[in-house]
Amino acid sequence: MRIWLQTFLLLLVLALPVAAQDEVAPDYKAFDKLSTQVEKAVSEATMSDAKLNELRAEMVKWRATLTEAQSANTxxxxxxxxxxxxxxxxxxxGATEDEAIAKRRTELSEQLAKLQAPGITATEAASRADSTIRAIDKLIRERQADKMLRLSPSAANPVNWPAAASLLRWMGEWIYDETRWRFTQPINFDELRNNAPVILGLVLMALVLLARGRRWMVRLTDFLLSKTAMxxxxxxxxxxxxxxxxxxxFGAILLTIALKQTSLFGPILTELFEIAPTLLFTVMMAWWLGTRIFPMRGGVESALKLGEEGRAEGRIHALSLGLALATHQLVLLWVAPRAENFLGGAGNVAADKAQAVAERADAALSVLQAPLQIFAAIALFRMAQLLRRQSRNTSENEEGVFRRKLLSWLGTALILIALAAPVLGTIGYISAADALIWPAVLTxxxxxxxxILQRFIAELYVTIARGEDVRRDALIPVLGGFLISLASLPVLALVWGARVEDLIELWTAFKNGVSVGGVRISPTSFITFAVVFGIGYALTRxxxxxxxxxxLPKTKLDKGGQNAITSGIxxxxxxxxxxxAISTAGIDLSSLAIVAGALSVGIGFGLQTIVQNFVSGIILxxxxxxxxxxxxxxxxxxxIVKNISVRSTVVETFDRTDVIVPNADLISxxxxxxxxxxxxGRLIVPVGVAYGTDTRKVEKILTEIAQAHPLVMMTPAPYALFRGFGADSMDFEIRAILSDVNFKLSVMSEMNHQIAERFAEHGIEIPFAQRxxxxxxxxTLLGQAPEAKPPAPVAASPNKTPTELGPMARLSDNDGTEDGDGR
Incomplete structure (x- = not known):
């Protein structure tokens, strides 16, 4: 009975996860229905981009759910x-197996297949969802490409000008009629009177901020910059x-709220008021960026470290680009959405005339946008020339060279865009021109x-670190600037036409990781590996x-043994x-064994010297x-050996230079x-005395000198040797054992000083070579004719002072033997 109860409990424990998985399993029928609908919409390609994006969002949710379901019953x-x-x-x-083992193997195999089934199903469904999402993205990108290459009516054709004039006229008339009608309604004036105090306060605050706000901030900024000690x-x-x-x-926002509270303006004008703060923000932001890159105040360093030449021109071009961009936003957000309504009578257009109205609206927008593109291209072209001219004035250090190249490349790219975009826009490729000129301005x-943000981080670091000289060379502001540059890349991609969905897809792929040799490496596993390895490294240190x-200092091991144990640990x-760390991160390296085996031969030949030095380091x-x-x-x-690593050993010479010696050289x-x-260690001090000196006396003096030095050991005792008769002197040596051989040169110097002093006291001469x-x-030195015979040589005694050298002089030994053939 007990065995049956244990078996039942085991089966129950194994069955519960499966049952739980069945309860939370995804609704595959609903997923299949949605997938079929999306696949049909993609194949027909008739659905709008907005609807396709909605379906895509649903498929992304399903893919996330199915991806989580893949790890069921792990x-x-x-x-x-x-x-x-x-x-x-x-x-x-053909082999046989015990019946009980075979039965158990079959049961476990069936159970394994049942547990793996939900994960396999989820994997297949997730793959289908991913393919559907990619198909939607491909369709939307194709539509964007077609739209960009669409040819609109040319703004250079005078036939299209009346359409633009009609659009502006109808807009004005529509706004006038709508406003006049609202001014004739008494209920609007009643609401105006009720809201008059609020409206008046908002208008006053808005006018003050609009008229004086920027000037106040400019004065306050100049005041703070003038406080050099602050x-x-x-x-x-x-x-x-x-x-x-x-x-x-903020003043524009308050004014917009006040105007909406009056109820005297219609929907069209009210929508214009709503986008007015955005337009003003664009202009003011362009002006602010221009003043930070091209400061008005003399002596203030530019955010791009540009010179002071052309700063006023740079601010004007920045403001021009801001005005052009704001006007483009006005056309894009306010004029374009209702162009067909204005030209067609507020949407009451018959079906047979809808195409004609759409063509007129397209022609009108083309005529309105082309001058904006030309205006922006001129300002962009001048700004690019200014940046290229400024790039030539930067410093010649590494940072200055990089900045100069960057500004030069940016200026060249902007010049090309400024030349190409107006041409495309004038021809009629309005979408292509917009896709070039406005992203270039935003870039x-x-x-x-x-x-500016990089400079702000540097200034903030200087403020915190309390030092002006630490800003440029510090690592923290450099890393901060690098992170800001890295964070700007997604924004740059959005500026140049990338969709948010594309960036999310890239982020999803990044989180899922990449497969290398069958091993999937994801950011999560990499971070886990880095954290665990960092903890292990810290604990080891x-x-x-x-x-x-x-x-170790309390043991009897010498310093070398202690260092060896420390290094080995x-x-x-x-x-x-x-x-x-590899095990914790879940990185399975077994699948890389085949690749490693294939590369081992080549790596072995290429790294044999490194491996040899590594093994030699272990031996050391x-x-x-x-x-x-x-x-x-x-x-x-x-x-002196300073450090022994697994590849090389650092030896510091007595000239205080480091010599890197490969470990293999130390072993072989x-x-x-x-x-x-x-x-x-033993010290040998040679010395010579003149012939005729008392050799016993010399030996006694040398022995006394050696015995008197504190670093000379008495066991074995030092002694003096009479080595022999040299060509110019009788040669002696002091031989002594030093307690610390590291002071060998200083001991030799001190003994030589004492030898010179003692020999001088006893009148012992130290000879020198004579010739x-x-x-x-x-x-010939006197300008006379040569004689028949050369003069006989004059013999010199051993102690004779050497003759002064002159032209054509030769040297000979003391015995009179001539050096050369004597001619």
Missing amino acids: DQITTVKNQLAALGPAPEE RGRGVISALVSLGQVILPT LGLFATVA AFQGALKTTI GYLGLFLAALI LIERPISEGDWIEVGGQHG GTVTNWTRGNKT DIWIKNPE
Whole structure:
């Protein structure tokens, strides 16, 4: 009975997740119905873009739901797979297996298939949803391309001018009639009287802000900039200067509210009032950007670090671009939506005349937009020339060169657009011209905004760090500026025609990650890997520090052994941290084994030197033939070992230069370790005395000098040697063992000083080499004819002072042997 109860509970536990999955499973019938509808709409291509975007949003929701459903029963699937693995591999064909094991294998296989079914179904449905979304995006992009290439009536054709004149006339008449009718209605005046106090207050506030707001902010900004001793004046003045845009825009909003409260204006004029703050904001923002890039105040640095030449011209061009963009927005938002109504009589157009009205509206809009494009192109062209001219005046450092190239490229691109767009617009490709000229204007504004924000971050960092000299070289403002530039890329894509849906799709693909060799790497897994590895790295460093400062110094290990243990633990900790991070992030590297095996041969040949140095570094850390702090000689270089890594060893020479020695050279080459095991070492000090000196006396003096030095060890005792008879002197040596060979040169210098002093006290001479001088043809020096025989050589005694050298002089040894053939 107990066995049956346990079996029942086990089956119940395994069945509950499946039942739960069935309860929350997606409604595949509804999804199939919607997918069929969307696929039909895409194939027929008759549905509007707005409706297609609505269907696309529904499909995106379904795709997200189905993607989540793909991970159904993950834990149960893993459990069943482990149970199957515990049964061992399935028998080969023709082999027999125990009946109980075979039965259990069949049950687990069926259970695994049942658990995997929901995930497989969800995967198929998600794939269908993704394909449908891509089809909708493709259709909308094709429509956008067709619209851009559509040829409208040319603005250069005088036949189309009357349509534009009629549009403007009908707009004016319509607004006049609508306003006049409202002024004749008593109810509107009653409402005006009721709202008069509110309207009057709003109008007064609006007029004050519109008339004086920008001037107040300009004066306040100049006042703050004039306070040179004020900390953070750059940050505060930048924030205050935004009031030049905010206050007038707020005044326009208040005026719009006041005019709507009067009830004296019709829907058409009221809609114009509603978009008026947006138009004013565009103009004021363009002016503000121009003043930040081309400051009015002399001596103020530009956000783009431009010179002071042409600043007034730059501000005028910026304002012109703002006016052109605002007028374009007016045509796009207010005129174009009701152009057909104005030309056709407020929508009461017969079906047979609708096409003609649409053509007239298209011609009128083409005539209205073409002059705006030409005006904007002229201002854009002049601005591009100014930027290119300013780029030549930047500094020659690396940052200045990059800025100069960037401004030059931007100016060249703007010039090309400014030349091409008006031509296209005049011909009739209004949509193509709009797709060039207005995104170029917005790109210029975005570029200026990014530059201003980067400068603001730098000023803010200077204010916080309390130092003017830390701004340009600090890492934080540079990273902040880079992040701002990175964040502006989606905005730039939207400016040039990308849809929000396209950016969301890219973000979704980015979150899902990329597949590399069968391994899917997503931002989540990458962040998980980075966090876990960072924690492991920090723990490893902390453990190394604790060993190095608290535990190892209390052992009997020398410094080299302590450093070897610390380094080995560091490499082991990093290896374990990487393994744990990979496992935690869920990165399966088994699928990369085939690729790694295929590349191993080529990598082995290419990296054999690095691997050789790596293995040599491990040997150095284990065997420790050299340690940090040792004085070694390798490749003719003497120095102190400063650091031993797995690839190379850093040796600091006595000239205070670092020599990077590959570890393989230390293992396979000849290395002299002067301080291996201990710091004792032998010192040899040679000295020569003149012939005739008492050699016993010299030996006694040298021995006393050696024994008197504090660094000379008495066991073994130092001694002096009479090495032999040299060509010019009798040669002696002091041989002594120093307790610290690192002071070998200083000890030798001190002994030489004492030898010179003691020899001088006892009258012992230190000889120097002497030579006989032979002069060939000395009569030529006096301008005489050469004699028949050369003069006989003059012998010099060993202690004779050398003759002064002259022209044609030769040297010979003390024994009179001539150097050369004697001719």
